[in-house]
Amino acid sequence: MLPAYSYLPKVIAHRGSSGQAPENTLASLHLAGQQGIKWVEIDVMLSADGIPVIFHDDYLARTSNGEGLIHKTPLQDLQKLDAGSWKDEKYAEQRIPTLHEAIEVIAQYKMGLNLELKPCEGLEEETTSASIDILKRFWPKDLPLLLSSFNYFSLTSARALWPEIQLGYNVSAIPHAWQSRLETLDCAGLHIHQSFFNKELVTEIKAAGYKVLAFTINNESLALDLYAQGLDAVFSDFPLQIQKAISQHNPLKSLAAS
Template sequence: MTTSFFDTMPRIIGHRGARGLAPENTLVSFRKAAEVGTKSIEIDVTLTADGVPVIHHDMDVKRCTDGSGPILLKTFEEIRDLDAGSWFSDQYRGVRIPTLEETLDCLADLGISLNLEVKPCAGWQVPTAETVGQFLNTHLKDRFPILLSSFDIEALVTIGRITPHLPLGYLTEAIAPDWEKRLSEAGAASLHVQREFVTEAAVRDVQSAGYKFLVYTVNDEDEAKRLLDWGVDAVITDYPDRLLPLI
């Protein structure tokens, strides 16, 4: 069994690679994150129409490619034809949406750990989690630490059943009053909270209950320092180069 994600988790995690420095959720973004010293990244996985796990955040490809329409309605061949880099800069023209397999190979070469967020389309929670979980069981091969996370409890429960050896993180915006019940139902080991909704008391309560506390997406150095001083386990940022000097 590979080292647990939390045993090696740094306090600064790159968001979608290094989203502020290169086109998000692409191999060039992962390499840029490593280049500036990032030891772990958070990225998103979803499915194509023909069931290929690919790295992409939105349900529609319009924002980050030269195409449009739901990714779930496009075959992998159609996804592969899209330019996922020129929207960010002409320097990245021709960059493609990577597969999960390509990503695992890339991160193994870079030697960094992974927080993989499962991003199913509504209604596709179970098939997405099943496909990704089965893929990880076949292809991960204990090459580096990984944490699986999702906003969707059904997806977490499903993938947790398939990959019981991997830790789970529950994503939320605000912290619900029944947060401990939700974490227990999901089998999660960590709570990931949107930065605006984090309080020092919440950090203390969650950690006292035995869970890790991660915060997203933090790009301001002063805010990051305050959160780190409060003792959050990690902050997720678009600009790891800005926040890494804080630690």
């Protein structure tokens, strides 16, 4: 198992290249790969029949033509839905992919993966267990893999099921007791909302040996400013824009390929 944070790039495609293609679809993953992005982040949930699928919301309506709860809908019905037209009619054939299907595309481009465990309430252990089962069977061992979640129970379950995997703790604001929380969860990184970035705290967290990432940053100047203040990586809907800004910014030019 590769230590994922040791291979961390400066920019991660948030739900794929989701600013241009529909989020959490194979199209957004293909686009990220074609753009030369090193890592992608996607969300995993369970269908009614316990299959890990790539989707963000509990409800289907925002990013598909479906209705109701995703965890009440079997895979056969989920994969009949249009998961792309809400973004652009040219994506009308996009479907809600399974985790296995997403892995195949990500591996094709040799990208790293941050898989966010996003269980519906009460399905924390089931979502984590089913996802880890797929990852252990199909994720290429020579590519970096990181699991993250906002959900405490998902992270404790992941650690119990897969002691070797590196974990990231997703939060909005940095917790007051951040170190004890990270130690309890055995996480190697903290993923924070950009609006709660605090240079002094981030310096302290990094000095303790943890990585700090921020979401979701689509402004090139902001990304460069946060890098200069010590941030390790950003999640972006427009990763190519951020990547180009890095390569064009002289003090950070050497980071372009990282």
